[in-house]
Amino acid sequence: MIQIREYAILTSKRGYTPSMDLGLVSEVTLRWLQELQQSQKGKLLHESGRHSVKLGSYVGYLQSPSGESIEVLPKTHRQLPSAPQIRENRQLLRDMLATSMQLKPREAGPAILQRLQTPLHEWIFRQFLDHLSQLVRRGLRFDYQRVEEESRFIRGRLDQTRQCRQTPDRATWFHIQHDIYSPQRIENRLLRTALDCVLKLTRNPDNWRLANELAHQLAVITPCRNPLSELPKWQSGKLMQTYDGVKPWCHLVLEKLNPSFQQGSHRGIALLFPMERLFENYVAHWLGAELAPNTRLRTQACDKYLLKHQPAGAHGECNWFQLKPDLLLETRIPPSRNPLTAVMDTKWKLLDSQQASGDAKYNLSQADIYQLYAYGLQYMDGTGHMALIYPAHADFQSALPRFSFSRDLHLWAVPFNLKTRQLVTGEWLNNFPGLRGCLMQETI
Structure with missing residues (x-):
């Protein structure tokens, strides 16, 4: 093979x-x-x-x-x-x-x-x-199955319509219908x-x-x-x-x-x-099992759209370009009634923490950064901390330094340890109170 x-x-x-x-x-x-x-x-x-x-x-x-x-x-x-x-x-x-x-x-x-x-x-x-x-x-589960057959003996119900059409030479045979307890489910x-x-x-x-x-x-x-x-x-x-x-x-x-x-x-x-989908489901499963009691993890949230548009001749506005982050972390912190929301997106890609130049950019995808920026504006009103989750490996063992879209909106690139099935801890964790219930490891 x-x-x-x-x-x-x-x-x-x-x-x-x-x-x-x-x-x-x-x-x-x-x-x-x-x-x-x-x-x-x-x-x-x-x-x-x-x-x-x-x-x-x-x-x-x-x-x-x-x-x-x-x-x-x-x-x-x-x-x-x-x-x-x-x-x-x-x-x-x-x-x-x-x-x-x-x-x-x-x-x-x-x-x-x-x-x-x-x-x-x-x-x-x-x-x-x-x-x-x-x-x-x-x-195995059995079930009753209706059987129609011609027999010398009567059991079940006689099919009178077919029996009336029986020829004289087969007058001693009966058209019957009965149920059998069969495994043919x-x-x-x-x-x-x-x-x-x-x-x-x-x-x-x-x-x-x-x-x-x-x-x-x-x-x-x-x-x-x-x-x-x-x-x-x-x-x-x-x-x-x-x-x-x-x-x-x-x-x-x-x-x-x-x-x-x-x-x-x-x-x-x-x-x-x-x-990409396997990694997303894997991270969501293990994060969801270790959240703080006041935190909810939503997968594939689809509440927001990138823009509104009213076509010519239409009577109202339409929502265009649905935004679906992989993970949405909602933490309730009393006395506030509104939960603290944090967008988390998973990416199956090998980053390199050593490639910190303006050209390499740790192998980050520009499209992914644009995507998170749109999520932050619509789901978090442009305020708070977001996370991009990547698989941990030898060249990516700790979270990268913080990225900032503005004074109020920030992004972290965080490794997920595939062996321990946990996020790698660090400074970034202080900005995600809903994850403080997780038992995280620092190294691979």
């Missing part, structure tokens, strides 16, 4: 030494990647010459129709990662994925260390199989379909062994022919609570990891996730 990280180049040219930033693929795989790039309009991949493509800020797993597999890990260091760092990045990706999907992976003890070497798709298969195995032990059929997919795709001996065992236990259940159209029919409720754990993993397998149900002639697996 080819192993790379974000922004790596995949090429079919020979003569290069493969690394985490350069992967060597076959011509068939390259053509599939180029077709994928065109179908996604450059969202996942970018053209980088005739014989290569460049990945964007996406992580996950790719498998071409020829069977060549590619694992894409997060880029958390500027330099090429060591073997232990690769394992840490794989675990980080799993944690972020589970957090974004609001899942609780079933791993404990030595299993965690053993599966650090497991590729992402095999780990997802294992999570699905573990949850399905637990569900089977607890018992749509949820069970979707699980069986996902199980068949895992059994076909997995290359891990432990996964195959467990999948094969479960396939024998669910042999009476009929798979779905078109599972993607059946997924919305999955029922939720008190009686289906035992299915809550396996449901998201089943959806993930059927929607992302099953090439049999994908459109187009060149079917492959493209299980890719945007790191």
Whole structure:
């Protein structure tokens, strides 16, 4: 399996030494990647010459129709990662994925260390199989199913309309309708379909062994022919609570990891996730768990707009260009009735605290600064402190000195420790009283 990280180049040219930033693929795989790039309009991949493509800020797993597999890990260091760092990045990706999907992976003890070497798709298969195995032990949900058949004996209800049309030579046969207590619920059929997919795709001996065992236990259940159209029919409720754990993993397998149900002639697996969104959800989850009692953390607030406009002939003003900061921290400080608001935005980018020149600007994005300025004006009335949260690494271990838009509006660039799942403390923290309940670490 080819192993790379974000922004790596995949090429079919020979003569290069493969690394985490350069992967060597076959011509068939390259053509599939180029077709994928065109179908996604450059969202996942970018053209980088005739014989290569460049990945964007996406992580996950790719498998071409020829069977060549590619694992894409997060880029958390500027330099090429060591073997232990690769394992840490794989675990980080799993944690972020589970957090974004609001899942609780079933791993404990030595299993965690053993599966650090497991590729992402095999780990997802294992999570699905573990949850399905637990569900089977607890018992599947059955449901009554109406059956119409012709029988020598009457049970249930006689279908008088069809019986009146019965020919004399079959007068001793009865058209009946009755209910049977059947496991053929749509949820069970979707699980069986996902199980068949895992059994076909997995290359891990432990996964195959467990999948094969479960396939024998669910042999009476009929798979779905078109599972993607059946997924919305999955029922939720008190009686289906035992299915809550396996449901998201089943959806993930059927929607992302099953090439049999994908459109187009060149079917492959493209299980890719945007790191920007994963990081945002990861930070929001761990900050929300450690806030001060009088503080609320809102995600993707959308109360404000950049400007108002009244088109010619219109009867009123319209709000244009909605502003949606990633995190909005609202802290109530008595006796004031209005909460103290602080905008916090997450950015998955590696800053460099040593590049403090006017040209480098710590690798900050000018567009991000403009964006925060607009947030500060609309959400904070141009007064207060805001924060840009970036991943911590060797070149960015403490908050940068304060940036000021004006005398009253300020901005901090703050590192988030991916290992401890906490913000790095410092002088900046005094301006965010809602975060004083967090237990933060000073170093990576």
